[in-house]
Amino acid sequence: MAIPEPFGPRLRAMRVARGLSLSEFARRTFYSKGHVSRIETGVARPSVEFAQRCDAELAADGALAALVRTTTASPAAVAEDDNDDGMWIMTMSPDGSSFVPLGRRELLMGGAMLLSGLAVTRPAAAAGEVHLGHHTAMLASAREIGQTAHPQAVLPIVVGQAQALRLLAEHSQGADAKAVAALSSRTAEFAGWMAQEAGDERMAMWWTQRAVRAAEAAGDTHTAAYALVRQALITMYNRDHQRTIALAKQAQSVPGTPSRILGLAAQREAQGHALAGDHTECMRALDRARAHLEAAEDGAGGPVIGTSHVPDPVAAATGWCLYDLGKPAAAAAALDREVVRINPGSARARARFGVRQALAHAAAGDVARACALAGEMLGHAALVNSATIRTDLNRLAATLRRSPRHPDVVALGPSLAAALHPGEPGSHLA
Known part of the structure; x- marks a missing residue:
């Protein structure tokens, strides 16, 4: 894919307008000076995560991420056929x-x-x-x-x-x-x-x-509304912010939808806005999510809709969103508070937010803490073998590769590679 031509010059112009030297900007974003320079001159291609960090540092409201974001096509709708079993x-x-x-x-x-x-x-x-x-x-x-x-x-x-x-x-x-x-x-x-x-x-x-x-x-229109929230989760992992937001809003528009589903839909909408780099709308959606979930009555007569293993799903989602908004230090602080509250026996939930916690610390420059957290989470990740959790594990591996000589990165490398490529002996992080 061709390098988006406007990104490098736009980044440099915005950085200079803020009075930031290349060295200072690199320090603030936790990337090397050489890496930022190569992107500004068009030699290297920016990642979405890099653009999100720049957006957050330059208060660009997602403008830079929009230049590099490539929306992965969501899975094609499966044909509805009454006889297709x-x-x-x-x-x-x-x-x-x-x-x-x-x-x-x-x-x-x-x-x-x-x-x-x-x-x-x-x-x-x-x-x-x-x-x-x-x-x-x-x-x-x-x-x-x-x-x-x-x-x-x-x-x-x-x-x-x-x-x-x-x-x-x-x-x-x-x-x-x-x-x-x-x-x-x-x-x-x-x-x-x-x-x-x-x-x-x-x-x-x-x-x-x-x-x-x-x-x-x-x-039952309630489950139909929640199914839209589930579809939005699929598009979210595809980083398709537009469909994620649209599906989540559609779920919130279904008449008579219970407060719990409204809260989960608003939370998913917030994650879509975070992918788009829209901090204001993300926080508004999270506020709605909390209000709906606090108003929800305890479910009776059936399993709880949505997660029942995360004590405060909105607080955990806030940490999740802050990372996508390019604010890894704030994300790390939020997730530090929430992950310890998740029962260690809930391995899937613990790994999902724990891996993102490690990713946030790595992106914020605290490599030692990131490696320590990742080491704790890799066992959970291997236990549940989740394709969605591996998405963040891949991002974590990419972030740690920026510090290839750090002793903790070297020590973690074989375990992280094994988690990313189960069944492939001899894998390495490099």
Whole structure:
């Protein structure tokens, strides 16, 4: 990709206008003088993170990041087909390393036996005798397992339950049918999250759409609104700030949406504004998120929507956003306060925010602290094998490469490389 021609001259003009020498500006942004010089002269290409740091230091309100931001296309919408059941039916990959969808063609060629292992052949109980307590407990257990296990290990459990609930719904009537459909929707939504954690965005979108359709069958617009928040999470990790903001706003516009979902949607909107470098709108959205979440009533009759493992999700999201706004020192301080409050047993949540905490310290120039934090988090990251967490691990590795001779970076290198490239012996950070 060609270097955006306006960036270097624009950066130099803004730096000079603020009366900052090249050395002073490099010191403030925690980049080397040579690196800044190469970018200003067009020899090197700026990263989005570099542009965000410059925006924050020069109070440019995202103008510099907009010059270099490349929006990764979000996964294409999966065709809605009432008869397309491909992803309800799952099998192991040939090498046994992952759980993958089995298409209709493969099913017709001999996969029917797999379906019998997942499906409920016929509910024995009459509609009035349907009990959802067991399935509700199963989903709650799967969510807990998901905090300490690879997503590939959780998907078979959740997909099997989703299939069972779907078939159960077909044989239920009245209030029972709505209750089954509602739980089916929640199960499909969680399957979408585990698919995203496994790195399969197409499957994540497919399951999210299934969650919406099951919710509609139950007359539930709440889950449909939350599904928009889930879609916004996918676009956020693709660094598509425009779609992230649009989806989050759409979720907030659904009539009758409960306060908790409104709060989660506002929080996602804030993360989109942070990617865009818009500090003012980000903080406004975070304020709305806190107000909605504080007004939310404790959920009853089903699993909590959204994370239940982060004590103060808005405070943690604030630290997350401050990093994307190019303020790593402030982000590090915020995350220092919040990560210690996350139960160490919640490995996925702990690793998600802990890795970003380490990244913030590295970007703020505290390499020793960053390496110490990363060392603590790599075990959690390996345990949950999250594609989204690896996104920040890659950024952390790139940031630490700016200090290749630092003894802590050298010591951390093999462990960090192993976390980034599991199963590849001999990997190095360099």
